Amino acid sequence: MTESKHSAGMVQPGDRIAIVAGLRTPFAKQGSAFTHLTALDLGRTVVRELLARSEMDPREVGLVVYGQAIPNPTAPNVAREIVLGTTLPKSTDAFTVVRACATSFQTTTSAAEAMLAGQHDVAIAGGADSASDVPVTVTKKLAHVLSLVQRARTMTDKLRALSDLSPRDLVPIPPALREPSTGLTMGEHAERMAQRASVSREEQDRFAHQSHVRASAAWTRGFFDAEVMHIVPPPAFDRPIDRDNMVRADSSLEAYAKLRPVFDPDHGTVTAGNSSPLTDGASALLLMKESKAKALGFAPLGYLRSWGYAALDPKDGLLMGPAYAVPIALDRAKLRLADMDVVDMHEAFAAQVICNRRALASRRFAEEKLGRSAPIGEVDDDRFNVHGGSIALGHPFGATGARMIHTVLRELRRRGGQFGLATACAAGGLGAAVILEVA
Ligand SMILES: CC(=O)SCCNC(=O)CCNC(=O)[C@H](O)C(C)(C)COP(=O)(O)OP(=O)(O)OC[C@H]1O[C@@H](n2cnc3c(N)ncnc32)[C@H](O)[C@@H]1OP(=O)(O)O
Numbered sequence: 001m002t003e004s005k006h007s008a009g010m011v012q013p014g015d016r017i018a019i020v021a022g023l024r025t026p027f028a029k030q031g032s033a034f035t036h037l038t039a040l041d042l043g044r045t046v047v048r049e050l051l052a053r054s055e056m057d058p059r060e061v062g063l064v065v066y067g068q069a070i071p072n073p074t075a076p077n078v079a080r081e082i083v084l085g086t087t088l089p090k091s092t093d094a095f096t097v098v099r100a101c102a103t104s105f106q107t108t109t110s111a112a113e114a115m116l117a118g119q120h121d122v123a124i125a126g127g128a129d130s131a132s133d134v135p136v137t138v139t140k141k142l143a144h145v146l147s148l149v150q151r152a153r154t155m156t157d158k159l160r161a162l163s164d165l166s167p168r169d170l171v172p173i174p175p176a177l178r179e180p181s182t183g184l185t186m187g188e189h190a191e192r193m194a195q196r197a198s199v200s201r202e203e204q205d206r207f208a209h210q211s212h213v214r215a216s217a218a219w220t221r222g223f224f225d226a227e228v229m230h231i232v233p234p235p236a237f238d239r240p241i242d243r244d245n246m247v248r249a250d251s252s253l254e255a256y257a258k259l260r261p262v263f264d265p266d267h268g269t270v271t272a273g274n275s276s277p278l279t280d281g282a283s284a285l286l287l288m289k290e291s292k293a294k295a296l297g298f299a300p301l302g303y304l305r306s307w308g309y310a311a312l313d314p315k316d317g318l319l320m321g322p323a324y325a326v327p328i329a330l331d332r333a334k335l336r337l338a339d340m341d342v343v344d345m346h347e348a349f350a351a352q353v354i355c356n357r358r359a360l361a362s363r364r365f366a367e368e369k370l371g372r373s374a375p376i377g378e379v380d381d382d383r384f385n386v387h388g389g390s391i392a393l394g395h396p397f398g399a400t401g402a403r404m405i406h407t408v409l410r411e412l413r414r415r416g417g418q419f420g421l422a423t424a425c426a427a428g429g430l431g432a433a434v435i436l437e438v439a
Contacts, residue, residue: 018300022406027394042282062120069397104401127398128282215388279394306332321431337377341417346424
């Protein structure tokens with residue numbers, strides 16, 4: 001059995017944690033509509049609008065938990081900067097957490113834990129990331145020389161320190177989506193998963209195409225209208241962005257098949273078409289204790305039933321977190337996968353979704369990796385990522401979890417379901433799963 005330390009929460013009956021409202025920005029391709037906005041700008045905007053739309057008295061909010069998967073050193077506690085940039089009172093407590101691509105799973109459950117501990121009755125949780133505004137770092141040599149220059153007393157000393165630099169030392173270093181422990185990018189890990197599990201290119205492309213078709217249909221039907229706010233971005237402030245701008249209604253399987261593999265050009269199957277794209281966006285949820293929601297007259301969208309996190313050895317399949325986290329959350333909820341009316345799995349890559357779905361359905365995986373005698377279960381297509389997912393909608397890392405939780409709750413209500421599951425993989429070999437219930 002794989003060693004996996006995990007933590008999980010269980011909401012006690014009596015006073016559940018309600019999700020009362022949610023909102024996100026449209027998700028935009030890196031370098032497109034939101035190029036001139038930071039993650040903080042996006043986070044502030046969505047929280048401000050969430051408060052306005054929900055008609056929430058900001059003085060009732062005790063806590064903001066927010067996160068960016070790629071934190072910006074100019075605003076390391078992004079949650080607090082959001083408080084200071086919205087109508088929330090300056091006395092609102094705020095902290096920032098990072099759990100890579102599962103960041104807003106963590107902000108949501110951290111807010112819930114603070115409420116369960118009796119510290120707050122109302123909280124806002126969410127996350128944002130801007131792939132257009134990533135912190136670019138400098139070489140170690142340049143950083144060292146700059147610190148020498150700062151400390152140098154005379155101009156001669158400053159110039160002497162600077163003279164030590166070569167042009168190569170001046171080249172900026174953009175952040176890589178590279179796993180420090182393995183040296184591989186997320187895409188290379190996805191490629192390895194696909195090759196190890198013999199996931200065909202066609203199966204990946206078919207899944208990615210389905211994500212786009214479903215997301216496009218959801219937009220056409222107006223499903224996302226209530227989840228997504230409009231933004232009129234700088235510098236022109238003349239064109240409102242009211243939709244995710246990467247959903248392709250018009251692609252075809254033939255078009256997918258023509259794309260070249262990105263992460264293993266010679267033998268690979270992972271392409272721009274079957275990967276989640278680099279994205280800018282933000283999301284937020286309004287959480288309350290059930291009793292508080294009742295007292296304030298809010299009708300909750302639904303409740304957090306349980307949650308679970310899992311950690312596995314990255315070499316065992318860096319992006320296999322959902323297959324380990326889902327059973328933990330289900331056990332905590334005393335429910336089975338079959339009880340879920342809606343399942344949403346973050347689509348980092350089509351290959352990763354396919355591998356995790358197979359693992360959940362596999363007796364061998366259950367026995368060898370989870371120490372269980374029976375598989376966790378299969379999820380049919382009618383319940384799985386029914387409005388598309390991160391491949392089509394985009395994946396602003398920190399924002400994805402809260403987006404998924406909100407969508408699951410709204411879909412449960414739409415179809416009259418009771419239980420829903422949102423789950424994601426995250427860098428470092430982490431997995432997150434949240435079980436939601438309506439009524
Ligand atoms: C836990 C986790 O979440 S881990 C995941 C973390 N996220 C990541 O690692 C990000 C992974 N994604 C990426 O790095 C990038 O999106 C990449 C490298 C895969 C692709 O980047 P880019 O090359 O910039 O993608 P781009 O959108 O330009 O697409 C490349 C081409 O494919 C085409 N294309 C993309 N998607 C489709 C599609 N669905 N159908 C048809 N064509 C498509 C584009 O039109 C473009 O064609 P062109 O070159 O003729 O203009």
